[in-house]
Amino acid sequence: MARIAVIGAGMGAMAAAARLAVAGHRVAVYERAATYGGAVGRFERDGFAFDTGPGLLHLPAVQRDLFVKTGKEPLEQCVELVPVDPASRHVFADGTGVSLPNASRAGVVSALDEALEAGAGERWGEFLGRARDAWDRSRRPLLEEPLPADPSPFERDPYPAQGRGFLRRGARTLAEVGAWELRDPRLAALLEGHALSYGLDPRTAPASAAVFAYMEQTFGSWYVRGGIRALADALYERCLARKVEFTFEAEVTDVLEKAGRACGIELAGGQRVEADFVVAGAPVPALYRDQVVHWERQDEWPRMQSAARTGRVTVCLALRGARPGDAVHRTVVHTTDRDGELDALAAGRLCDRPTVTVLRPDDASLRPDDAHEAITVTATVPAGGAWSSENLWGAGAQAGAFADRMVEAAARAVPELRDRLLWREVRTPADTFRETGAYRVPAPALAGADGAWLPAANRSPLPGLYFAGGWSHPGGGLAHAGMSGALVAGLIVEGDDFRGSQ
Known part of the structure; x- marks a missing residue:
């Protein structure tokens, strides 16, 4: 039985902790929050409640596998999963809408043909076939197996090329695929x-x-009753x-080393905890920024999605008035200014005119009574500087104006939104x-782009230290964080013989 110290209590870290505990190890989690x-x-x-992170679950098979492998009660006995149907409604720049x-x-193809034009659904269906090919080529090696020491094969894009122009070059970016x-600008x-x-x-x-x-x-969109x-509550339980074991408000300030491998952690108060393995669920960039993991030159840092430069703004809206029965969940x-939005994102x-996602769950537990409604609105934004976002998010007036x-954009999906608004909370x-x-x-990890979207490997450069969570292989998102926990547990339990999740 090994002693394992886990830094952070995020979803990937807890997934690794639960799996390692089932394997017979003694696991202790230290969370600074x-x-x-x-x-x-x-x-x-x-009486209102809002998710401040992801609001929907995709690839629920990852969570089902986690709960099956760590206890007798399957996922559906621990939380209520509700399929979201329609999965989404889209309101395009020209005012066209489609659910x-x-x-x-087949239903998506039919809906697109009816809402846009004949042939739009067929083009989308043919595109999905090519996207499936890219998924089939990359799913196992990119998501379910440890990142190899030489990740150069993932620098090539698995999306099948559709020759265009004199040189018959295929699309290299997602924008080129669309165009x-x-x-069709709406597709x-x-x-x-x-x-x-x-x-x-x-x-x-x-x-x-x-x-x-x-x-x-393909795999659908799911909502967890209660948000x-x-x-997270079910995984913690x-x-x-x-x-x-969990210790909260315990900031880890150092990963201890002995004989060239991790041997424990040190807390902010100076307490040292010995361990045979350390699993770091905190963001990998933060671990290196704060010298929790020691380094002398930046080229010693592991790969960690060098292209990631964005964050999210979430606006929580408390509304008076009942949620209409025909309201769409998402x-x-x-x-209405696609180039302006992307130019601003690239320029920081x-x-x-942001693209926004409006979530209107039909969930009585999120509102004080049926005469009110809880809504979240999210947008992708520049995160700011390399280590600080004071240039964008230090001033409340700028965040409030954005x-x-x-909210103005969201009003296109929620009639009389401003008249119904009681209060809002802005999170940046x-x-x-x-x-x-x-x-x-x-x-999430992506192949192509010369490897710019590959996260840090689960094995860190320091033996005995492993990375779990969104900043480690296979990347961000609830499903991928769960996969990272499975990979870390497999690497510790099976060692060099581990070849990937089953």
């Missing part, structure tokens, strides 16, 4: 919206980012049931930093 969950937070006021059914390719293959906006929601600029994101659309429309925070209101400034523009990348240690939000 007062609670667990990392980016999966919750804001409550006046897309959940996990139904060349979909040939292109639908595609690019998936990348933007993960914090990627479609003009620089590799064509392989097409897998985001395939994943969602995604309820999933599962860890406790497996005898994982509506994406696309910008706030745009005038939130005004977000500065809040993300306070709660997680990073302003930026990592994206």
